[in-house]
Structures are given as C-alpha cells and as structure tokens.
Amino acid sequence: MALIFLSPFYIIIVNSFKTKAQLFTSTLAFPKSLIVDNFKDAYAELDFFNSLFHSLIITIISVVVIIIFSSMAAWVLERTRSKISNIILMIFVAAMIIPFQAVMLPLIRLMGKLHFLNVPGLIFMYLGFGVSQAIFLYHGFLKSIPVELDEAAMLDGCSKLQAFWYIIFPLLKPMSVTVSVLDVVWIWNDYLLPSLVINKPNTMTIPLKTFFFFGEYTKQWNLALAGLILDIIPVVIFYFFAQKHIIKSVTAGSIK
Structure with a gap:
C-alpha cells in the first residue's frame, strides 16, 4: 500500500529532472543526467515568491476564519441541544453533499453584482464552503468536553465569549489542527474557484500559475513537474509539523 501511494511522488520527482525527450521516452526510468535547470525555469515561470505569497x-486567512467561526457555531449548537439546533446542524451536514459545480455560476454571478470578485471575496466564499465540514467535526469533538467546564467558568464571572475563548477553544486544539490540515490541502490546491474569481496576473495563486505550463499546442511536463515539487513543499512541511496533533485528536476521539 505504501508503494502504491508513494508511486506518484516517485514519478513526479524522477521526471522533474529529465528533458522533455527523456520524459516521453521512458516515464519510470531514472534520468540519464539531473537537469536542475527545470527548477530554475519553473521558478521563473511561476513568479514563485509572488504566487507563494498570495x-x-x-x-492562512481562510483557514483561520473557518476555524474561528466554525468552532463557535459548533459550540453553540452542541450546548443548546434543542430541536432548532439539531435542524441547523442537519442543514450544515446536508450542505456538505452539494457539489460546488452546482452553485458555481449563480454564485459568481451574484458576487460579480456585489463587486466582490477579488481576494477578500474569495476568502469569504471559502468560509461559506468550508464551515459545514468543520462544524460537523467540531460538534462531534465537543461532545467529549463536559458542559460543567462552561458552568464553572460562568460561576467564576466569565461571559459566554470568555468561557469559550479561554476555556473551551484551547481544548479544541487537536480538532483545530485536523480541520486546518484538511482545509489547507483543499484551499492550497484549489484551482477552479480562484480561476473564476482572480483575474489579475499579479494576484494569482500557485495552481493558477502552474496551469500556464499547459498550452494549447504544447505541454511542458518537465517544467510542470518541477513546479509541482516547489508547490507541494510548503504543504508537506506544514503536515509534518501538524501530524502529532492529528494523531492526538484521532486517539482522543477513539478513547472518549
């Protein structure tokens, strides 16, 4: 199973050091010589630092906003425990099965009328598409946190917001890391929504820039694969730093 899942990484890494002729001759073979210029050309074509910045x-902003709003909403829905809160939760869960393509054109048309087709508008739309899954995950995790903690904080003089922010939210750290990993991978790799919203070359994300390696008459696979390696490095680094927290959240959920 490990070999199956690692095979795409092998293909990407090996072919990123080949010339275009070598790549089409044998995809699985090792390169005859390491062509480091592929990375230099891909770096320049991607306008890497500018694309990386955007x-x-x-x-980062989208994930932070999703975590804050989703955790607060899930806390209120879990602690309320009424028919209305259950209905609202079911609406969020049902929204998870609606494909983006079904609402893509009406959404872009509406955002265009509101003059919201820009980076803040993109972040707002990510919030709308990301909260359903995050609320579902937070709601399940909050069931393992005793309501007595909320009541004790209230007795000590905390407001509801203070009780959540200083007592409950720190306990949600394992699930917050899990949500952040899921959303970072989704938003970082997303191409379709940014392609509909961002139309200025100087504000394009890395996936949008990577698309320019594939023209109408030619496809620069060697440069594209080198660019993909540059693209995935930040996500891989983030995952390695966050993986211990993901394991904690999984084991905590299984025990409780």
Whole structure:
C-alpha cells in the first residue's frame, strides 16, 4: 500500500529532472543526467515568491476564519441541544453533499453584482464552503468536553465569549489542527474557484500559475513537474509539523 501511494511522488520527482525527450521516452526510468535547470525555469515561470505569497495569504486567512467561526457555531449548537439546533446542524451536514459545480455560476454571478470578485471575496466564499465540514467535526469533538467546564467558568464571572475563548477553544486544539490540515490541502490546491474569481496576473495563486505550463499546442511536463515539487513543499512541511496533533485528536476521539 505504501508503494502504491508513494508511486506518484516517485514519478513526479524522477521526471522533474529529465528533458522533455527523456520524459516521453521512458516515464519510470531514472534520468540519464539531473537537469536542475527545470527548477530554475519553473521558478521563473511561476513568479514563485509572488504566487507563494498570495497562496499563503489566501490559505492562512481562510483557514483561520473557518476555524474561528466554525468552532463557535459548533459550540453553540452542541450546548443548546434543542430541536432548532439539531435542524441547523442537519442543514450544515446536508450542505456538505452539494457539489460546488452546482452553485458555481449563480454564485459568481451574484458576487460579480456585489463587486466582490477579488481576494477578500474569495476568502469569504471559502468560509461559506468550508464551515459545514468543520462544524460537523467540531460538534462531534465537543461532545467529549463536559458542559460543567462552561458552568464553572460562568460561576467564576466569565461571559459566554470568555468561557469559550479561554476555556473551551484551547481544548479544541487537536480538532483545530485536523480541520486546518484538511482545509489547507483543499484551499492550497484549489484551482477552479480562484480561476473564476482572480483575474489579475499579479494576484494569482500557485495552481493558477502552474496551469500556464499547459498550452494549447504544447505541454511542458518537465517544467510542470518541477513546479509541482516547489508547490507541494510548503504543504508537506506544514503536515509534518501538524501530524502529532492529528494523531492526538484521532486517539482522543477513539478513547472518549
């Protein structure tokens, strides 16, 4: 199973060091010589630092906003425990099965009328598409946190917001990391929504820039694969730092 899942990484890494002729001759073979110029050309074509900056800004702000709003909404829905809160939760869960393509054109038309087709508008739309899954995950995790903690904080003089922010939210750290990993991978790799919203070359994300390696008459696979390696490095680094928290959240959920 490990070999199956690692095989795409092998293909990407091996072919990123080949010339275009070598790549089409044998995809699985090792390169005859390491062509480092592929990375230099891909770096220049991607306008890497500018694209990386915009990808980081959009991804980080979107994930932070999703975590804050989703955790607060899930806390209120879990602690209320009424028919209305159950209905609202079911609406969020049902929204998870609606494909983006079904609402794509009406959404873009509406955002265009509101003059919201820009980076802040993109972040707002990511919030709308990301909260359903995050609320579902947070709601399940909050069931393992005793309501007595909320009541004790209230007795000590905390407001509801203070009780959540200082007592409950720190306990949600394992699930927050899990939600952030899921959303970082989704938003970082997303092409379709940014392609509909971002139309200025100087604000394009890395996936949008990577698309320019594939023209109408030619496809620069060697440069594209080198660019993909540059693209995935930030996500891989983030995952390695966050993986211990993901394991904690999984084991905590299984025990409780």
